[in-house]
Amino acid sequence: MSLLDRHRAVMPAWMPVYYGDDALEIVSGSGRRVTDANGRSYLDFFGGVLTTMIGYDIAEISDAVRAQVATGVAHTSTLYLIRRQVELAEKIARVSGIPDARVFFTNSGSEANESALLFATNARRSNQILAIKSGYHGRTFATMAVTGHRSWSSSSLSPLVVHWLAAPDRLRGRMAGMSDGDLLDAAVDDLREVLATVTAGDVAGLIAEPIQGVGGFVSGPDGLLGAYRKVLAEHGILLIADEVQTGWGRTGDHFWGHQAHGVVPDLITFAKGIGNGFALGGVVGRAEIMNAVPATSFSTFGGNPVSAAAGNAVLDYVLSHDLQENARRVGALLIEGLRNLPYGILADVRGRGLMIGLEFVRSGTTEPDPAVTTRVFDLCRRNGLLVGKGGLYGNVLRMGPPLTLTEPEAREGLAILTDAIATADAESRIA
């Protein structure tokens, strides 16, 4: 029985696997490349959904983890002091931009958001949350309730009361084709209307991704979260920035995605890249909110010595190698190359730093074309490039390569993408 058949026989039916019957098993990696079980090498522009932030087999990170494992203590309990955890919390508090910040570690992004929702609802004594359509925040009870993406938000029976704001989508929906200024006005009007019609203003918080990840790298104009923030402040409503995909310099222009919006959130959630593959997430936020949970609360594994060792090494690496600047420079090269492609199926190239999305449509329309997207996705894999898929309609290719991506690697990936898009475009005209 193949590994895929065994996977299908034992995992729940709803678990997605990329590449269908040609599913991929990665067995090793180095730098920005991985090798599959058949010995084929791929350039990795997805980094396991933006988790491999530095790259594969990076000595500084592997050595830090090995050193911890060599002590014989992978973990005992977070009820004891863990030096690496405290050090990492200090660093994250420092880079958060939040005065008097506190940090709580978790094992995943879902748990980080679940915790942020717990802190915000406790601090405000309200079970009402504002969330943005097409957003994705995780696979737990509360995070599914605030996920506004039809592929992922199967009914959650969470007791949260969620009020939805329109997604800042520039291609379709009520904000299609708007100028940045008009879109900002429309988004603020939407928020004001929701607050005034279905709430008494007694909402705990707004949770938002600075750039919607699973939603297809959709983002509003710079300043959107700042514009929301002014209205929220009138009611004391907290702002939770979900930086699970956008943090740590990925967007090039900024260290955190929310910095493009001129705000300092009350709570920031993080996960994915900070562990470079090790399970690490958390919340950094204002002390008065983080302290508001009335009962003692801790996580068995959150911030364990191995993950914390990885996290310290990753954050040190990001800062000492100025990977934010690398993301800006190499990302700009990729974005410019992609924007020059003259293909009708490619409706939008959007991105910031090394977070780049390509939206595919039926040529000459804005009608989403998930089939052509899958074709480009498969052709990329066939030619040695791993990318991701996403978007509300499954018609966005998502790229979030390791932040160490070099210019030659960016050009190599660009050539494969160009070839795949040209082929799919030609086929779509014949079909």
Ligand code: PMP
């Ligand atoms: N928030 C965002 C923005 C995400 O992209 C994800 C994962 N795709 C999560 C939260 C959930 O993280 P995890 O899968 O680690 O629970």
